[in-house]
Amino acid sequence: MRAPKPTDHFDVVVVGAGPAGSAAAIVAARAGLNVLLIERGEYPGAKNVSGAAFYGSAMLNKLIPGWWEQAPVERYICRRDVILISPTTAVSLDFRSASPDYAAPPYNAFTILRPKFDRWFAAQAEAAGAFLLTSTVVDGVIKERGKVVGVKVRRDDGEIRADLVIACDGANSFLAQQAGLQRRLETHELSLGVKEVLGLEEAAIRERFNLSGNEGMVLEYVGAITDKARGGAFLYTNRNSLSLGVIAQVSSLVETGKRPYELLELFKAHPAVAPLLRGAKLREYSAHLIPESGWEMMPKLVASGMLVAGDAAGFCLATGLYIEGINYAMQSGMAAGEAAIEAHRVRDFTRHTLERYTELLWPYNVFTDFRAYRHAPHFVNGERLQNLYPEMAAASFERLFRVDGNAKQKILPLYLKAMRQSGAKPRHLIADLLQAARSYLW
Amino acid sequence: MRLAVCLSLVPDPATIDVDPLTGEIDADRTLYIMDPADAAALELALRLRGEGDTVIALTVGPAAAEPVLREALAAGADGALRLWDESRSATKPAVTSLLLATALRNEGLPDLVFCGWRSLARGSGKIPALLGEYLDWPVVTDIARLEIQAARVHFHRRLARGDRSEGEVTMPAVLAIAADGVRLRYASLPQLMQACRTAIPMRDLPDLGLSPLDLSFPASTVHAVTPPRPRPRTIFIPDSSLSPHERIGQILSAGAAPKSNTVLEGSPDEVADAIIAFLQARGFLEQPA
Amino acid sequence: MVMTTHEEKMRTVRFKVAEEPHIVLDPEKCRTCAAKACVCVCPANLFVPLDDGSVLFNYEQCFECGTCFLVCSKEGALRWTYPPGGFGVTFRES
Ligand SMILES: Cc1cc2nc3c(=O)[nH]c(=O)nc-3n(C[C@H](O)[C@H](O)[C@H](O)COP(=O)(O)OP(=O)(O)OC[C@H]3O[C@@H](n4cnc5c(N)ncnc54)[C@H](O)[C@@H]3O)c2cc1C
Ligand code: SF4
Ligand code: SF4
Numbered sequence: 001m002r003a004p005k006p007t008d009h010f011d012v013v014v015v016g017a018g019p020a021g022s023a024a025a026i027v028a029a030r031a032g033l034n035v036l037l038i039e040r041g042e043y044p045g046a047k048n049v050s051g052a053a054f055y056g057s058a059m060l061n062k063l064i065p066g067w068w069e070q071a072p073v074e075r076y077i078c079r080r081d082v083i084l085i086s087p088t089t090a091v092s093l094d095f096r097s098a099s100p101d102y103a104a105p106p107y108n109a110f111t112i113l114r115p116k117f118d119r120w121f122a123a124q125a126e127a128a129g130a131f132l133l134t135s136t137v138v139d140g141v142i143k144e145r146g147k148v149v150g151v152k153v154r155r156d157d158g159e160i161r162a163d164l165v166i167a168c169d170g171a172n173s174f175l176a177q178q179a180g181l182q183r184r185l186e187t188h189e190l191s192l193g194v195k196e197v198l199g200l201e202e203a204a205i206r207e208r209f210n211l212s213g214n215e216g217m218v219l220e221y222v223g224a225i226t227d228k229a230r231g232g233a234f235l236y237t238n239r240n241s242l243s244l245g246v247i248a249q250v251s252s253l254v255e256t257g258k259r260p261y262e263l264l265e266l267f268k269a270h271p272a273v274a275p276l277l278r279g280a281k282l283r284e285y286s287a288h289l290i291p292e293s294g295w296e297m298m299p300k301l302v303a304s305g306m307l308v309a310g311d312a313a314g315f316c317l318a319t320g321l322y323i324e325g326i327n328y329a330m331q332s333g334m335a336a337g338e339a340a341i342e343a344h345r346v347r348d349f350t351r352h353t354l355e356r357y358t359e360l361l362w363p364y365n366v367f368t369d370f371r372a373y374r375h376a377p378h379f380v381n382g383e384r385l386q387n388l389y390p391e392m393a394a395a396s397f398e399r400l401f402r403v404d405g406n407a408k409q410k411i412l413p414l415y416l417k418a419m420r421q422s423g424a425k426p427r428h429l430i431a432d433l434l435q436a437a438r439s440y441l442w
Numbered sequence: 443m444r445l446a447v448c449l450s451l452v453p454d455p456a457t458i459d460v461d462p463l464t465g466e467i468d469a470d471r472t473l474y475i476m477d478p479a480d481a482a483a484l485e486l487a488l489r490l491r492g493e494g495d496t497v498i499a500l501t502v503g504p505a506a507a508e509p510v511l512r513e514a515l516a517a518g519a520d521g522a523l524r525l526w527d528e529s530r531s532a533t534k535p536a537v538t539s540l541l542l543a544t545a546l547r548n549e550g551l552p553d554l555v556f557c558g559w560r561s562l563a564r565g566s567g568k569i570p571a572l573l574g575e576y577l578d579w580p581v582v583t584d585i586a587r588l589e590i591q592a593a594r595v596h597f598h599r600r601l602a603r604g605d606r607s608e609g610e611v612t613m614p615a616v617l618a619i620a621a622d623g624v625r626l627r628y629a630s631l632p633q634l635m636q637a638c639r640t641a642i643p644m645r646d647l648p649d650l651g652l653s654p655l656d657l658s659f660p661a662s663t664v665h666a667v668t669p670p671r672p673r674p675r676t677i678f679i680p681d682s683s684l685s686p687h688e689r690i691g692q693i694l695s696a697g698a699a700p701k702s703n704t705v706l707e708g709s710p711d712e713v714a715d716a717i718i719a720f721l722q723a724r725g726f727l728e729q730p731a
Numbered sequence: 732m733v734m735t736t737h738e739e740k741m742r743t744v745r746f747k748v749a750e751e752p753h754i755v756l757d758p759e760k761c762r763t764c765a766a767k768a769c770v771c772v773c774p775a776n777l778f779v780p781l782d783d784g785s786v787l788f789n790y791e792q793c794f795e796c797g798t799c800f801l802v803c804s805k806e807g808a809l810r811w812t813y814p815p816g817g818f819g820v821t822f823r824e825s
Contacts, residue, residue: 040816042473042747047795049825115822133635135817154815156630172797185801192798194774196740197824198733199461241824254768254802261737261774268733277733283459283471285740286825287774287794289801457745457823471823473745625750628815 010036012340013151013162014130015138015175017044017122020310020329020336021168025125026063027337033344035130036160037122038153040137045118048170049195049288051234051243052112053077053218056327061106063334064124068107072116074238075216077109078102079209080322083272085223086391090272092219103215111216111236111243112326113197140178141165141306147350148179148305163349165306166336168329171289173299173312181308182299187251189293191231191318194260195245198280202240208276209237220322223391225267229258233267234322235276242280244268247290247323260287290325292318295374301358304351309336315366317373328366335360443495443590444552445487447519448542448569449480450501451510476510479558481626483619487556488518488627490590496520498552500545502538504528508642515637516629523549524644527657535568536659542569543576544650551577551614554595559583559618570618580611583618737776741792749818752790753811754799760808761786768802769809794820 012028014021017039025037041047054060060067068076083092102108126132142150142159150161167175171190176182209217221233231248246263253260268277290311291297297314301307309315309332316325339357343349361367454475461468476484487497498521499514501507511522525541527533533541546552555577557570567583574581586606587598599607600620629637647654680689706713721727761767762784770778770786775794779787793814800811813819 040813042817042821046821047819049822113824115824131635131638133638136631136634137813137816139812153631155628155634158631160631172800187802190801192772192774192796195825196735243825250772250798250801253772254766257771259771259776261740261776265734274733280733282732282735282739282743284743284822284824285735286744286822287796287798288825289796289798454745459743473821473823 008034010034010131010160010162011344012036012164012166012337013038013160014166014168015151016168016170016310016312017041017125017132017134018048018118018168018170018310018329019121019326020312020315020333021166022118022121022125023063023330023333024166024168024309024337024340025122025130026128027334028340029125029128029130031337031341031344032129033340035125036162037125037130037132038136038138038151038160039122039132039134042135043115043119044122044132044134045115048114048118049193049286050112050114050326051195051218051236051245051323052114052117052326053109053236053322054112054117054326055109055322055324056330057107057109059327059331063330066105068105068110071120072113074111074113075211075214076103076107077111077216077218079211079215079217081217081219083219083221083223085221085225085270085272087224088271090221090270092272109218111218111238113238113243138169138175141167141175143179146304148303163305164340164343164354166333166340167306167308167312168310168333168336169312171291171311171316173291173308173314176299176308176312179303179306181301181303181306182312185291185297187254188249189291189297191247191249191290191292192253192260192287193245193247193290194264194285194287195243196264196285197238197283198242198244198277199240199283200242200277200280204279205237205240205242211237214239218322221267221273225270225273226263227256227258227266229253229256229263231263235273241283242277244273244277247318249292250289261285290318290323291316294318294370294376298370301361302351302354304354305349307336307339307354307357309333315370317369318376328369331364332361332366335364335366443490443492443554444550445491445495445497445554445556446546446552447480447484447487447497447499447514447556448501448558448573449484449499449510449514450477450558451475451503451507452477474506474509476513476626477558479560479620480510481558482621482624483556483558483617484514484517484519485624485626486588486619486621487554490588498523498549500525500542502526502533502541504531505644511642512637512640513626513629515640516634517626518629518633522640522642524642525646525650526644527647527654529654534659535566536572537657539569539572540576540657541650541652543573544652545645546577548645548650553593553613555579555614555616557616557618559585559620567618570616574616577614577616579614579616581616581618582609582611584620585617586621588617741775744792744794745821745823746792747818747821748791749814751815753795753814753819754788754790754793755810756786756788757805757808757810758785760805764805764808766804768804769799772798772802774798790814792820 011033012035014025014037017037025035029035078097080095081092083090122132137154138151139154140152141148142152148165151165152159169175173182216237219235225233226248229248230252233246235244246267291314299308301313310329315328315332336357338360339354342356343353451474453472457471457473459468459471491497497519499511499519500523501510502525504526515522525545560567570581582597584599585597586600589596593613595611597609601607680692706716722729767780770780775792777789781787795813800809803809
């Protein structure tokens with residue numbers, strides 16, 4: 001660790017040692033910038049919750065070659081299921097790949113546990129020369145003549161000066177709000193995730209999920225698991241535990257009055273889920289907000305002396321099939337780190353120069369993906385997708401597979417019947433198909 | 443005045459989880475903290491520190507124990523020293539206190555040594571006692587409060603059943619602190635940053651001039667165990683002159699008198715006398731001889 | 732066991748309680764709040780509505796998720812900040 005004096009002026013202060021903050025710190029510190037990384041938790045990851053499936057292995061491999069060999073990872077993901085659920089039935093789409101894209105280095109994705117992973121990732125920033133300060137909460141930015149010139153932390157003599165502040169403080173994004181870059185967020189723009197880690201023996205995990213060695217699986221559920229609240233659920237395999245959780249749009253929790261932890265119990269009790277959990281023991285319960293409105297809730301990303309990255313900038317992609325936030329947090333963090341280097345080179349941290357960050361977000365595939373999927377949040381949280389279609393799908397399969405002595409029916413008439421019975425309108429179905437196509441296909 | 447504080451990093455009891463699958467303590471889930479009794483001892487030492495005084499923090503432990511010293515530096519300790527014998531994975535109180543005593547001698551004996559009393563990890567309270575033995579100093583345990591006048595420490599001790607006693611000891615001495623309500627101060631930003639980057643010195647056996655033989659104590663043997671005799675229970679008998687309803691109330695409240703308020707009136711002097719008489723009658727104050 | 736009560740869930744979480752509360756309610760404003768949205772959304776179940784219309788709240792087992800702040804629609808009724816650095820919830824496995 002470099003040894004700055006307490007009164008030192010830093011080139012960059014990064015607030016929050018999540019994936020966004022540590023990535024930004026790694027990039028900037030490697031270029032020789034004097035970086036301070038501030039985290040309010042007792043250790044990085046102490047306040048952080050994700051599923052967590054990390055889909056950015058190849059990307060991180062460029063930053064830290066062979067990262068999975070040193071990092072605390074759980075399992076590499078080679079099986080993915082998407083499951084449509086009605087109260088009694090489940091229809092699933094199972095994807096399994098032994099292709100080297102999934103099953104060989106750098107792998108496609110890993111399951112991780114954030115308190116362990118974030119600690120390791122922040123240590124990489126320290127190794128690169130950044131100064132990691134934990135147990136310290138930032139209360140706001142210091143502004144002088146319209147320019148951000150540092151942060152104020154909640155300790156005596158808690159002013160820190162810097163050329164650039166990178167706000168990576170996560171979903172609540174108080175720093176961006178305080179700096180006037182973000183408005184107050186609305187309840188339909190965020191979802192609440194409640195999660196449990198359940199201990200289960202390795203052998204049982206392999207057997208139940210049909211895995212060998214260090215193979216892992218992720219299962220995503222849509223439909224009745226969240227009752228009438230809008231959202232979904234997930235179940236991921238770790239080395240010797242399962243991560244499962246329910247994610248529900250905050251506005252719909254308010255509307256339905258559903259308690260988040262009751263939804264969790266509802267999910268665990270579902271006949272399609274319960275057998276997978278048999279004998280597992282609760283190890284930890286947790287909760288966290290998720291920004292889910294992507295493009296629409298994005299704050300201003302740049303101010304003089306300040307950048308916003310990760311969840312704080314709304315860079316969390318909730319497509320309904322899965323949540324990707326960790327990888328975008330890292331990518332945006334890296335882009336911010338690079339923008340910091342360029343600004344430092346010309347000693348100009350005004351908004352004009354820092355706008356370079358928004359340009360870099362394209363080659364880092366953040367903007368590209370968020371623009372591509374900008375319609376997905378609406379689609380996913382639409383009433384019909386949430387409750388009607390999973391029910392219909394389940395009902396028609398239920399009819400299709402039932403052998404009760406009556407004449408067999410083909411799928412289409414069955415489906416049309418299920419649709420009529422459930423009160424879905426063909427016009428809606430077509431509109432939704434179009435929206436789905438617009439959200440995911442082109 | 444030179445003050446030394448002995449600290450230990452201990453598992454936070456709230457994080458000691460028995461793995462439901464294996465029945466073993468799940469080391470993965472254990473988090474370590476500065477022992478709360480040690481933290482109180484450090485805080486009292488820092489409060490006593492005057493102009494020109496110093497507070498030095500010591501711990502016996504592997505490199506993983508460094509955070510406890512950094513926390514002490516961040517809170518304002520003037521120096522920190524880690525002691526360890528690399529060949530071990532754990533130490534017994536006898537070894538810990540011998541290492542501490544030797545280091546204190548080598549570094550120049552302080553005027554007072556502070557320890558936590560009845561700490562989480564070594565609730566036996568052996569360390570202060572053994573330290574006193576090795577240093578040949580008096581030991582005072584269970585200290586709830588203390589003041590220093592000239593070279594004398596005036597202390598309040600906490601005794602069983604809420605009793606207190608006061609006393610004095612001359613420096614040098616070993617003080618074992620049991621100040622429940624005392625929390626370690628929250629570090630300022632400059633001190634925290636300073637503490638993060640300080641290199642913490644370490645002394646191993648050769649540095650301390652000790653040989654492994656010095657540390658090989660015979661295993662202790664328990665010859666007999668005499669559990670304290672249970673105190674006879676006093677069974678409460680309700681006042682038979684009361685109504686059944688009131689008697690039940692008395693039994694349920696285990697004899698504690700029902701709350702009755704007496705409003706005293708009169709001049710301040712009269713009221714004061716009445717209060718004193720009341721307290722004496724109930725044994726809170728001693729009767730005048 | 733797989734199915735757990737809310738109390739059992741909360742027992743698995745480690746909190747380092749700060750001396751000062753980081754969330755403070757304005758009792759007068761809560762009393763006149765019809766929605767009381769904070770009550771049902773809080774994943775730690777820390778808001779308890781009382782018969783007299785007021786809301787009982789204890790900050791000690793808070794996840795610091797921010798959901799109560801997000802849903803509280805009464806201006807200034809709920810003062811919200813993070814606990815001092817190092818205090819509050821500490822997740823170990825999530
Ligand atoms: C239940 C759930 C499941 C999820 N599943 C997945 C998944 O499977 N895959 C995926 O890719 N993403 C998932 N996500 C999303 C993912 O967690 C986030 O997108 C990601 O964590 C964003 O990273 P970040 O660095 O921007 O923010 P965070 O990870 O939230 O990090 C912010 C950091 O800043 C610190 N901080 C905040 N404010 C301050 C302050 N004032 N002072 C000092 N420090 C501060 C915090 O303690 C924290 O360490 C999930 C999220 C949830 C809640
Ligand atoms: S905290 Fe807000 S939402 Fe909750 S009762 Fe008070 S005013 Fe209503
Ligand atoms: S921050 Fe979250 S856990 Fe804490 S009181 Fe609010 S809703 Fe509950």
